[in-house]
Amino acid sequence: MVIDVQGDGMEAAEQPVFLLGEGLNALEPAPFDTEAEFQALLARHPRILDFGSLADGRPLRLVLVAREMRVPTSIESGSAYWLDHLFVDADGVPTLVEVKRAADTHIRREVVGQMLDYAANGARYWPAALLRRTFEETCAVDGRPLEDAYQELLGGQSPEEFWATVEERLAGGRMRLLFVADRIPLELRAIVEFLNRQLRQTDVYAVELTQYRGSGDHRVLVPRVHGEVATANKTQSRSGQAGKWTLADMDVALESRSPEKRQVALALLERAESAGRPVGNRAGYPSFSGYLPASGKEVPVWTLSLRDDQDKDDLAFSFGSITHHLGSDVTSAFADALPAVDGLGQRLATQWAKGFKGWPSVSLAALSTQPEALGQVLAAIEQLMSDDST
Structure with missing residues (x-):
């Protein structure tokens, strides 16, 4: 007893x-x-x-x-x-x-x-x-x-x-x-x-x-x-902050960021809103994840986080979830399409060796200072959603 x-x-x-x-x-x-x-x-x-x-x-x-x-x-x-x-x-x-x-x-x-x-x-x-x-x-x-x-x-x-x-x-x-x-x-x-x-x-x-x-x-x-x-x-x-962050919360947090950072964050959030579903997280800082359609599934692809230390604002890619839903070949193609900025290339190479299970990230500062990098991220996301192999 x-x-x-x-x-x-x-x-x-x-x-x-x-x-x-x-x-x-x-x-x-x-x-x-x-x-x-x-x-x-x-x-x-x-x-x-x-x-x-x-x-x-x-x-x-x-x-x-x-x-x-x-x-x-x-x-x-x-x-x-x-x-x-x-x-x-x-x-x-x-x-x-x-x-x-x-x-x-x-x-x-x-x-x-x-x-x-x-x-x-x-x-x-x-x-x-x-x-x-x-x-x-x-x-x-x-x-x-x-x-x-x-x-x-x-x-x-x-x-x-x-x-x-x-x-x-x-x-x-x-x-x-x-x-x-x-x-x-x-x-x-x-x-x-x-x-x-x-x-x-x-x-x-x-x-x-x-x-x-x-x-x-x-x-x-x-x-x-x-x-x-x-x-x-x-x-x-x-x-x-007992509940999830809202898009209004993100708008307020982005007011203190540079115009270039705001452009990156808003482009990601707007694409998720138009094609899939942006979901607020319960974190200690403003944070949203992008759920996007691929192979008939809703897949969490990325998480955007605005930290207390603005130098640490980042975009992380949910390779574990992508691999789970779509397979390692699709995740590998997604990784190949991402920009090799801010050390992301090395982190992606490590992910390839480890079977695409982690959360490789890139700073918003790096994406905002290299305009072509944001375009590459958005193109990689589009490829993920439309890849016939999924």
């Missing part, structure tokens, strides 16, 4: 808890035998981590994407980290979970650096197509019908739209980072509270999961959540 009890942030009690049935059964605090046992428990019972709510007020329900999720460290490198668990909710917000037992000394500080590595690299190297494939493979291994799994997530969307949203959340830093242990040291709590105050889009929590065992199979799990106060304090500051 597993009982979920929502914690109040107080220290876990060392005294027993009592289960009243036909008699009185005392359950004593008991450590998890191994970290693998701890991890398997969370994978089977994600409701233990379901605290809080979705944007529309519905209860949070986490769904497992993968246990031991591979996190590449670069496009070129074969090396990788391994995240203990990746979950996602119906808002498309990814939740990264790292599990440690109190006996592991890494729970104090090293785990924080690990988690930040996972978050930074996952945001860069987890395209929608990879996330979808991983989720569906996990469902197959667990024997869970895809229809049942998606019923908890889609809410009327297509799987393509949902995973594109997850990818957008990652790119914008909208995610949860959860440190889970049977005992959370004070040092880790302090770091969690500090990170929560500093990170605008990312929520950070430490979840202390105390296990109590009694006679027979009786078991009680008591989660206590640390970090909620800091999260609540910053919710107000970002509530103005």
Whole structure:
């Protein structure tokens, strides 16, 4: 038996808890035998981590994407980290979970650096197509019908739209980072509270999961959540961007850009509006994605982002999604048609070697200072939409 009890942030009690049935059964605090046992428990019972709510007020329900999720460290490198668990909710917000037992000394500080590595690299190297494939493979291994799994997530969307949203959340830093242990040291709590105050889009929590065992199979799990106060304090500051960016928002942001940059951005947005669908993202800065028709499908092709630092305004191409929908040959032809400006040529060559799974980008400044470059981008998009091979 597993009982979920929502914690109040107080220290876990060392005294027993009592289960009243036909008699009185005392359950004593008991450590998890191994970290693998701890991890398997969370994978089977994600409701233990379901605290809080979705944007529309519905209860949070986490769904497992993968246990031991591979996190590449670069496009070129074969090396990788391994995240203990990746979950996602119906808002498309990814939740990264790292599990440690109190006996592991890494729970104090090293785990924080690990988690930040996972978050930074996952945001860069987890395209929608990879996330979808991983989720569906996990469902197959667990024997869970895809229809049942998606019923908890889609809410009327297509799987393509949902995973594109997850990818957008990652790119914008909208995610949860959860440190889970049977005992959370004070040092880790302090770091969690500090990170929560500093990170605008990312929520950070430490979840202390105390296990109590009694006679027979009786078991009680008591989660206590640390970090909620800091999260609540910053919710107000970002509530103005609770929804997606609108075209009106982009117009306002573009007023502070140069005429040349505005021309590039407006040309992309207008083409998406006339031929497909521009979709506002939920990022911490004005951001739009262009969904365009190709081979009878609506494919997310690019994301335009206007950063707080205007020198970092950029246009990124969703090669992972294009490859997933249209195949690597079409993506290769699209890459060949793009302009080799601002180091884009080298990034495209790297993508070719890695199977076209990433997000190669080019700065708006480079596109705006080379007028022919914008024409090449628009021509490449037209070719993608009209390619007979699709």
